[in-house]
Amino acid sequence: MVDKYQNSIIKVRGLTKRFGKFTAVDNLNFDVSQSEIFGFLGANGAGKTTAIKILCGLSSPSEGNAEVAGFDVYKQTENIKKNIGYMSQSFSLYEDMTIVENIRFYGGIYGMPLTLLKERTNHMLNRLKMTEYANKLIKEIPLGWKQKLAFSVATLHRPKIVFLDEPTGGVDPITRRQFWDLIYEAIDIGITVFVTTHYMDEAEYCHRVSIMVDGKIAALDTPDNLKQQYNAKSMNEVFLQLARKK
Amino acid sequence: MKALEVSHIYKTYNDITALKDVSFNVAEGELFGLIGPDGAGKTSLIRIIITLLLADSGEIHLLGKDVVKEYKYLRSRIGYMPGRFSLYSDLTVLENLNFFATVFGTSIEANYNLIKNIYSQIEMFKDRKAGDLSGGMKQKLGLSCALIHKPEVLFLDEPTTGVDAVSRKEFWEMLQELKQKGITIIVSTPYMDEAEMCDRVALLQKGEIMSIDTPQNIINEFSEELIEIKTPDLYEVKEKLRLEFGKNSAFMFGQSIHFSTSSKSKSKELLNEFFEENNFNIESVNIIEPNIEDCFIKLMTKDS
Amino acid sequence: MKQLLAFLRKEFLHIFRDYRTMIILFGMPIAQLLIFGFVISNEIRDANIAILDYSKDYQTQKIKEKILSSGYFILTVDLKAENEIDAVLKAGKAKLVLVFEHDFARKLEKTGKAELQIIADASDPNSAEILSNYTRAIVNNYMIGINNGLTTKTVVFTEPRMQFNPGLKSVFMFVPGTMALILLLISAMMTSITIAREKEMGTMEVLLISPLRPTQIIIGKVVPYFLLSFINAIVILALGFFVFGLPMRGNLLLLISESMLFILMSLSLGILISTVSKNQQVAMFISMFALLLPTMLLSGFIFPIENMPLALQYLSYLMPPRFFIVIIKNIMLKGTGIMFVWKETLIILGFTIVFLIASVRKFKQRLE
Structure with a gap:
């Protein structure tokens, strides 16, 4: 079989996961190309979390195949973990450590050489305009800063793919747009971004969006195309049409 | 009461x-x-x-x-x-x-x-x-x-x-x-x-x-026009717009850029002129309806 | 009233659904008592001693036999001269050395008095004290035997003989101590944690907004844990009585009433702790460090209060368990009535009232 997605960084073919009689993830097929912002949406219990766990190498599928950053999700989970970054709204940085200490810690986890770590730390703090606050505790800085810092830390080791879980929930709109600026910068250097969220307005920022309903992918396209196809003004309407059909 | x-x-x-x-x-x-x-x-x-x-x-x-x-x-x-x-x-x-x-x-x-x-x-x-x-x-x-x-x-x-x-x-x-x-x-x-x-x-x-x-x-009071720009060179266009019109004037939205500025005179035509001067490859420029988030940003940046 | 009943029902549902806590609640006292009880008595059973007998007559022989056949001591070294004593103790070959004076039997016959010197390794003061007490008790028993009830002949020690606990069973000391410790800990920790949990979960906000009054919330929290602690007290007493053979010389009803008062005191303390703790962790910490450690160290549970530095002795007056231990010992071991413990009872009552008033005052109508 000739694969038209030679360059995909994530390849998913017939991916299925069952828990007893319950099929949480049912025959998923999709590709994500390098430098793409891929939105992965679905209602609670639609199977999103299960699918992401498989893609991050935390759980094995029951059937089907998937490759993440060129590694197999059955056998090469350790390699997958080295090549991905992860950030969620709930867990990101240690509140009782300073900005620099957090960065050092994450760099250490991924075994980054000290000189490289120092260089990237400086560059990153410069970019975020946080250089003079480098020794502030995380709990002393505003929420918006934390979010931006958390994302930068998650991409510090230059992973091939970064998974974001509701990255901008609750932050003010300006910080949110600055956050998306960072994401667009990340894809500019070749990082692929995989976003899951409940908030459909976050989906508008993605290049392509997939919507999961009952373990299956019910729709997958660019936000513009989806809105056109479902004759909807916003992604929220598209989502409601799909998720409420059941 | x-x-x-x-x-x-x-x-x-x-x-x-x-x-x-x-x-x-x-x-x-x-x-x-x-x-x-x-x-x-x-x-x-x-x-x-x-x-x-x-x-x-x-x-x-x-x-x-x-x-x-x-x-x-x-x-x-x-x-x-x-x-x-x-x-x-x-x-x-x-x-x-x-x-x-x-x-x-x-x-x-x-x-x-x-x-x-x-x-x-x-x-x-x-x-x-x-x-x-x-x-x-x-x-x-x-x-x-x-x-x-x-x-x-x-x-x-x-x-x-x-x-x-x-x-x-x-x-x-x-x-x-x-x-x-x-x-x-x-x-x-x-x-x-x-x-x-x-x-x-x-x-x-x-x-x-x-x-x-x-x-x-609140949306009606959003005094400026919100403009959606589609272009293959999203990143470059966004950066140029920010240099010209301020750092909060342009933001990426998936496959497009949302642009707004407080001065009324910078209308759609002026934007087109700017693109021509810089020789940008622009697919479309459309006025779109702002949402509450756009208004919120506007209100946040009003003082600064 | 209906509201209070609804609240009580809810509290019991919480308690019965959380079976892990239930296991700890009832398992902890039993385990702790058994461990303390058996560990302590085993330690005493195998104590090494040395004997220096200058007299070597029929009396010293009989006393030695009594001591060695008691099961508490093992003779490791038979000393010849006084200058060996130090070395034996230093080397740890004996925890206790007994020295019989010259002409022991003859002096006892003639003057009715003979001296037996006890030298103990005081680097472990507790065992030293217990061991020397054991020795005295055994010798005294022997003397009572040979005197046929007449007090003509005595072996002279420097200190008076121990009263009320002639066998000097250490477990008798530990049952009252453990009971005080466990009742205090469980009552105070459980109530403070359950109130702190409501704060942590955000349910306290909803309760405050409701027409429930602070007193109703406090009563609702106190009653269930009062019952649980009371069952615990009964279990501990039963264990002491049936397993360790603790005597019950006084009035059982009085003992139970005193226990209830002590539980109530602990619960009020728990509520007071909860009013100053934001979450379960803080409540737990305060209960552990502010209650467990001082109770263990200062209430006379492990270290005799008389041996403490004066400052700590004064500090021990602030430890309610100190008074409760006195009460239990008095009622159970001495068989005395309220006439002998009314002071301690009043003190615990005072603590209760102070804690209750402070909690109701501190219990906030609003969030901070």
Whole structure:
């Protein structure tokens, strides 16, 4: 079989996961190309979390195949973990450590050489305009800063793919747009971004969006195309049409 | 009569200003939204109104009564659903509802009519522990418990945080129904797109109210045009626009750029000229309707 | 009233659904008592001693036999001269050395008095004291035997003989101590944690907003744990009585009433702790460090209060368990009535009232 997605960084073919009689993830097929912002949406219990766990190498599928950053999700989970970054709204940085200490810690986890770590730390703090606050505790800085810092830390080791879980929930709109600026910068250097969220307005920022309903992918396209196809003004309407059909 | 009159409320926590000169009114039977990001002061404001916190200064009358002096009278007339899930997760659905009904000196039967439409959706799980419910169902149970004593005014603190889009939609539909029954509702949310579900909203940022109006009026007051630009060179065009028109003038939105600027004269034509001068490859330039988030950004950057 | 009943029902549901806590609640006292009880008595059973007998007559022979056949001591070294004593103790070959004076039997016959010197390794003061007490008790028993009830002949020690606990069973000391410790810990920790949990979960906000009054919330929290602690007290007493053979010389009803008072005191302390703790962790910490450690160290449970520096002795007056231990010992071991413990009872009552008033005052109508 000739694969038209030679360059995909994530390849998913017939991916299925069952828990007893319950099929949480049912025959998923999709590709994500390098430098793409891929939105992965679905209602609670639609199977999103299960699918992401498989893609991050935390759980094995029951059937089907998937490759993440060129590694197999059955056998090469350790390699997958080295090549991905992860950030969620709930867990990101240690509140009782300073900005620099957090960065050092994450760099250490991924075994980054000290000189490289120092260089990237400086560059990153410069970019975020946080250089003079480098020794502030995380709990002393505003929420918006934390979010931006958390994302930068998650991409510090230059992973091939970064998974974001509701990255901008609750932050003010300006910080949110600055956050998306960072994401667009990340894809500019070749990082692929995989976003899951409940908030459909976050989906508008993605290049392509997939919507999961009952373990299956019910729709997958660019936000513009989806809105056109479902004759909807916003992604929220598209989502409601799909998720409420059941 | 005004259901709620808030005037000049100030509140600080150890030198940090949580609320600064907050004033607004809510009419009886209104569905009023407090919209703002985390840390804007929404929760503090609600807690002060429902008599759980004391303000540093300022006055509040709820249902015509002073919230500091007559808190005992008010407490039995307020329905309140805190931000976090605050029911007993080791008790069943029915046990929770029964508990709150009895504590408020009433019974499920007495006010069943009010909660019927909401509670009937989770009644089949009445023997399940509240902690084992899904997010949407927890929310319905929370709302049922907050309504069981037939409050005159209902306060909901970020009820839709962490809830999926379908359940959120259903939740707002439930609030609309309650509004029809004459209950005054005050709801807070960090999600700008929920503003349109309210009769009127107050936009909160750093403890201050930036604007109070109907959602449509707020959008109408958005004095500048919002322009959507499509181009294959998104990143480069965005950077150039920011250099020319300021750092908050252009933002990426998936496959397009949203552009706005405060000076009226920089219209669509002027933008086209700018693109021609710079020889950009532009696919389309369209005026689009701004949303509350665009207005919020506009209001945030007004002073600076 | 209906509201209070609903609240109580809810509390019991919490308790019965959380079976892990239930196991700890009832398992901990039993385990602790058994461990303390058996560990302590085993330690005493195998104590090494050395004997220096200058007299070597029929009396010293008989006394030695009595001591060695008691099961508490093992003779490791038979000393010849006084200058060996130090070395034996230093080397740890004996925890205790007995020295019989010259002409022991003859002096006892003639003057009715003979001296037996006890030298103990005081680097472990508790065992030293217990061991020397054991020795005295055995010798005294022997003397009572040979005197046929007449007090003509005595072996002279420097200190008076121990009263009321002639066998000097250490477990008798530990049952009252453990009971005080466990009742205090469980009552105070459980109530403070359960109130702190409501704060942590956000349910306290809803309760405050409801027409429930603070007193109702407090009573609702106190009653269930009062019952649980009371069952615990009965279990501990039963264990002491049936397993360790603790005597019950006084009035059982009085003992039970005193226990209830002590439980109530602990519960009020728990509520007071909860009013100053934001979450379960803080409540747990305060209970552990502010209650467990001082109770262990200062209440006379492990270290005798008389041996403490004066400052600590004064500090021990602030430890309610100190008074409760006195009460239990008086009632159970001495068989005395309220006439002998009324002072201690009043003191515990005072603590209770102070804690209760402070909690109701501090219990907030509002959040901070």
